Amino acid sequence: MRDRILEALKRSKADYTEIRIEEKETTRVVFRGRELETANANIDKGGIVRCLIRNKGWGVATFNNLDDLLTKVDQAYQCAQVASVPEPVELAEVEPVQQVVTAQMGRDFRDVSLAEKKAVAERYNQIVLGYSDKIIDSQAAYSDSFSRLILANSEGTYIEQEKPSVVVGAFAIARDGDNVQQAHETFSTTQGFEYVLEKDELARKAAQKAVELLSAKPVKAGVYPVVIDQMLAGVFIHEAFGHLSEADFVYENPKAREMMTLGRRFGKGLLNVFDDGSIPNLRGTTLYDDEGTPARRNWLIRDGVLVGRLHSRQTAAKMGEQASGNARAINYRFAPIVRMTNTAIDNGTTSFEDMIKDIELGIYACDAYGGQTQLENFSFSSGYAYMIRKGQIAEMVKDVILAGNLFTTLDNIDAIGNDFKWLNTGGGCGKGNQYPLPVGMGAPHIRIQNVVIGGE
């Protein structure tokens, strides 16, 4: 394969040519209620060629038949011929790399039978269903995927990477009369099958949350100091801030460009935010991105000031900055675009107890349950929440929706916890037509003053 790829690259007439080959095996088992809904495995193998003619543009060819790469390179070249960019496309310099990255797994899930995988999902489904007679519906899923990726380009880069992933999730719906509540929990790992066993606690937690929410009162609308847990903080920084740091968004949108000027103050001095695809074994880890740029830690906010953003080689060149290792594609059917890897609010110094002890009346909001952002405005629902009364966690409340302006909210962060945690959730991020892309999120507890909470 390697020889054929190198030969095809050598013969290309384009200014820049890139070939990516992917071989992916996936398994998925889903229980819904008492029924087994899905239990199957698929194989997806294919490739993509991208050709750049500097003063015309990009041409792309994707394919399953890997026998004739020369023809595919030619097709992509013909496609690039018809493009007509207003100004020549440049790519930021990246040192060519030759590297092989192999997966390090304990028990390789490819050697595990479908029967055993089914038993995992079935067990968690039973736990949810058996938790209480108030549980009226459940879903429990097991899924795994193993990708083998080859990336090579006409500048001499040749990288082979293996990417394993296993995810389990439990979803519970509880009902009491007309009152219907739901909760879910997921867990993902890159390290092997044994890590998704013994996750009974996760299924129990989903069921317990759904049942507890039945007796929670809706939160009273108002302006509160709010402490958010690691999960909600992680989702918040990814959705409300992270996407604005993606350079393709910034340079195509004059309003965003103005908003995201480097050097602008984004919060108090205690706030630090980064994106880092180089940390071993996280969900968004990608040691080389889909253009062959090595992952690194990219500081986005340092001491409260905007200091960086996320780039592909094209956006980096266009803005006179460095490629950051964030050009990613969900699979071989897509060209890479600017995406996050593992995004986090860095650890702080305040303990959780200190964070809540002076709050007379506030809210402790946990977990994220959907949200929307539009430029600097965001709205997130928390999965569940508690009132904070006289410095203590008090009764559970529901329907807590945090809405506001990103800049005001970041500036209102006045305490950052010392309990940083990477979140092992199994979800993915969507952008354009490309969903789901595995991403990681992390944060400690954080406290935000003057948050507007909607409600009755």
Add this chain to the structure above:
Amino acid sequence: MDILTHLKPQAEQFEILDLQNEKTTVEYEANQLKTCTVAETKGTAVRVIRKGQLGFSASTDPAALEKLAANALESAAYGDPAPFSFADPRPAPIVRTFDRTVADLPIPRLVEIGREILDLILPVEPNARCNVVLERSLVSASIRNQKGLDVAFRTSPFSIGVEIDRIEGDDVLILYDQLGTTIWQDDYLDFVRRLVQKLERARTITTIKPGKMPVLFAPTGTLALGLPLSEGLNGKEVYKGTSPMRGKVGEKLFDEKITIVDDGTIDGKFASASYDDEGVPHRRNVLIERGVLKGFIYDLKTAAQSGVESTGNASRGGLFAPPQPSFTNFIIQPGETPLQDMLGGIDEGILVEDLLGLGQGNILSGAFSNPLALAFKIEKGEIVGRVKDLSIAGNIYDLLKDVAAVSREAQWVYSTFYAPYILIPEMNVAGKSQ
């Protein structure tokens, strides 16, 4: 090595779909030619029934056929009981779905068609930002099963999607339509001319007092009425017990001006073909005739579960998904009344062209509540200007009981939807009071 040899000794029944698709896409974004892509997909999807249970697996790796067979058989070990058998070989109608002219459209011609579209829109509306996606495919599929079914078909789908954004101050107007065909159409720009006409008409802005009034749905607007019907007429929803039309075959549920047909046998239409995605011949299914419910659409599995025959409506959402019942071309039959007469009879009302957020919420119930993305005021039989910030809500199971008129004129919109103008005599139109 043929995968048949792996499956035959191990399963009572098997079905093999081989699919090949070569797709060329030319994309204009914000009036600029941005990307050109050639995508070739080739793969195999297998269903087996072993010990009465259904299994599924798919692969795009031609070297992994043995593994594919093993995956499908393993999946069957945990599959649903299969109360049906795969399709019998049967003669199918001849449906024209392949055209050399379309299959041979070169990339420069696609680029040129994109240019022609922009040249129709931009001189009229220089501030418009247009996204145009032109897509030409060549699809070959074959389906084989243990009963000796062995059908192969070839289609040449060609589609043009046009999205126009016009932003002036706080006023945002977004229009979308799509042409889809499998044989060359000389009038391929007609739908763009219709979009341009809407843009021109939308320049005059007027107001209307919200309240009860006649509402005329344009063909694009009738999607609000058609979407809930397409769900309710789906045999899967009927079997699950979630369709409001369940158990009502033979009953008159709607005004007698309403006739709904599913027809995958019309030459050249986007969802047309001789066979459905499990090898059952396509046919013309009259589902609602003069207001009377005649039946539902089924694939083999849901038909067997419901004790009826498949209506030839199996459809796969790609290689990696098993078949499900789904509409082919959705047709609301044109009526008798000329559009001019329908307009002429309206003293004050609105013409609904586009709604926002269709398909959200519990559409099975028939209820909808949507802001109007584009609507015009009709005054004394004339379309006098665009009205903004309005919304309509209702339930199609009530609204379609009393229809004032259905137009003689009808259009193909969004590729697979054919509809006339439909006049509802009175509906509540909500909005800011003027």
